[in-house]
Amino acid sequence: MLVHLKKYVLPLKHTFSISRESHDFQDTLIVALTLNGKTGYGEATSNPYYNITVASMMAEIDALKNAIATFQFTTPEIFNAFLVSKGLSNFAVCALDLAAHDLYGKILGKPLYQIWQTNTSHYPITNYTIGLASIEKMLYKMKEMPWPIYKIKLGTEDDVAIVKELRKHTDAVFRIDANCAWSAKETIANAAILKDLGVEFLEQPLKATNWEGMEKVMHHSVLPVIADESCILEDDVEICGLHFSGINIKLTKCGGLTPALRMIKKAKELGLKVMVGCMTESTVGISAIAQLLPQLDYVDMDGALLLKEDIATGVRITDNGTVIFPAIRGSGVTMKQWNIS
Numbered sequence: 398m399l400v401h402l403k404k405y406v407l408p409l410k411h412t413f414s415i416s417r418e419s420h421d422f423q424d425t426l427i428v429a430l431t432l433n434g435k436t437g438y439g440e441a442t443s444n445p446y447y448n449i450t451v452a453s454m455m456a457e458i459d460a461l462k463n464a465i466a467t468f469q470f471t472t473p474e475i476f477n478a479f480l481v482s483k484g485l486s487n488f489a490v491c492a493l494d495l496a497a498h499d500l501y502g503k504i505l506g507k508p509l510y511q512i513w514q515t516n517t518s519h520y521p522i523t524n525y526t527i528g529l530a531s532i533e534k535m536l537y538k539m540k541e542m543p544w545p546i547y548k549i550k551l552g553t554e555d556d557v558a559i560v561k562e563l564r565k566h567t568d569a570v571f572r573i574d575a576n577c578a579w580s581a582k583e584t585i586a587n588a589a590i591l592k593d594l595g596v597e598f599l600e601q602p603l604k605a606t607n608w609e610g611m612e613k614v615m616h617h618s619v620l621p622v623i624a625d626e627s628c629i630l631e632d633d634v635e636i637c638g639l640h641f642s643g644i645n646i647k648l649t650k651c652g653g654l655t656p657a658l659r660m661i662k663k664a665k666e667l668g669l670k671v672m673v674g675c676m677t678e679s680t681v682g683i684s685a686i687a688q689l690l691p692q693l694d695y696v697d698m699d700g701a702l703l704l705k706e707d708i709a710t711g712v713r714i715t716d717n718g719t720v721i722f723p724a725i726r727g728s729g730v731t732m733k734q735w736n737i738s
Contacts, residue, residue: 400465400493401429401737402458404451405679408705411538413677414529415550415576418445423677426451427708428458428492429737430500432470436737437500438709438730440681441492441649454489461485465493473497477655487630487652494653495685495728502727509688509728513658520690522718523698524548524572532562539567545718546570548600548697552578557590564594572695574600577626581610588620598695600645601625611640623672623695631656634663643670643694654685661692675700684711684728687720708733 407423424443429436443450458465461483470476476497480490502509510517525544527535529552539547547567551559552575560571573591575584579602588599598621603610605626614622621642628637628644630651637644644664646657657673664671672695673686679701686698701707702714711730713721723729 398465398468398470399431400458400462401431402455403427403429403735404455405708407677407679407708409677409703410705411528411534411703412530413703415552415574424451425678425682426454426492427679427681427732427735428496429732429735430465430493430496431737432500433504435500435503437496437498437503437727438681438732439492439495439497439499439653439685440678441488441495442676442678442682444488444649444676447488447650449486449488454486454492457485457489458493470497470500473501474655477653481652488649490652491649492653494655495648495682498654498685498688499727499730503725506726508722508726509654509685510691510722513688513692515691517691517720517722520720521693521696522546523696523714523720524570525699525702526550526574526697527563529553532559535559535563536566539563539569542702543567543716544569546572546597548572548574548699551575557587560591560594560596568595571596572598572600573602574625575602577601577604579603581607581613584610584614584622585617588618592619596620598623598642601627608636608640615640615642621670623670625674628660631660631663634660634667634669638664638667638669641669643672645672645674645695645697647674647676648682648685649676654689657689661689670694672696673698677703679704680707680709680711680713681728681730681732683714684709684723684730687712687722688728690720708735 674697
């Protein structure tokens with residue numbers, strides 16, 4: 398099995414800001430795995446919060462290229478276990494795991510959702526993310542992209558006022574992501590007001606390890622709370638079951654589709670709502686997420702919609718949130734300008 402790596406710098410339509418950072422470009426790594434004339438593609442973005450760069454991922458994978466070349470590929474799950482045993486970061490594992498799944502589906506001639514015995518007759522609509530900015534800029538983004546569900550990034554002293562102003566201009570469902578910026582007291586107080594403003598749930602309002610604070614929130618918040626930074630690995634699902642209403646799984650953080658499938662199963666056993674979220678990534682990563690749609694309660698897969706220019710084709714999201722699945726199997730990914738030789 399041959400492995401190819403390529404760095405891309407993805408330009409964003411607008412500056413994207415959350416409570417702790419802003420950026421206009423997103424570095425991302427695309428991995429291609431080729432076997433028996435078929436090529437699968439995977440992706441993982443850089444992430445300063447987790448000290449991950451494209452260069453660091455490429456170095457990890459380059460060091461394992463010979464071992465991958467001689468690996469007897471049978472299923473993505475066995476390949477994932479092999480990668481984990483080699484001590485790669487979850488981000489590097491994710492890029493390889495997504496490529497392996499895309500490859501596997503292309504070899505079998507089936508989309509992944511069929512391999513997992515699910516169907517796409519019903520699935521959640523993705524939200525569209527409005528990054529933290531001035532009120533004028535946030536309103537501009539909403540008018541530019543009319544959408545039924547918005548995820549609003551917050552983390553300021555005027556968060557409730559921001560939501561009140563945005564609500565004047567749309568009837569869309571709001572989801573609030575404070576990215577760890579609130580206290581338990583703020584969360585409980587804000588939830589009471591935000592519920593009346595049409596907010597569906599809160600995502601990760603407290604710092605990731607503030608379990609005591611989240612216990613208070615769970616007892617007193619009138620809105621459901623979804624874990625993000627608190628739920629990275631498979632082992633996190635169990636503790637999140639005691640402190641959150643649901644979990645948001647990020648493929649890059651957990652190590653790809655293989656652990657994500659196990660996390661979904663465990664979360665459902667615990668009675669948790671299940672969401673899968675994205676980074677600001679291309680259609681390569683988004684097409685992998687889309688294969689999970691039949692198993693999800695919520696989804697945040699708008700990464701490619703935030704880009705000025707995409708680098709791949711695959712799953713397509715229409716103006717009303719409908720997902721059009723490609724005829725190509727696996728995750729359905731084709732790169733626009735990368736001829737694997």
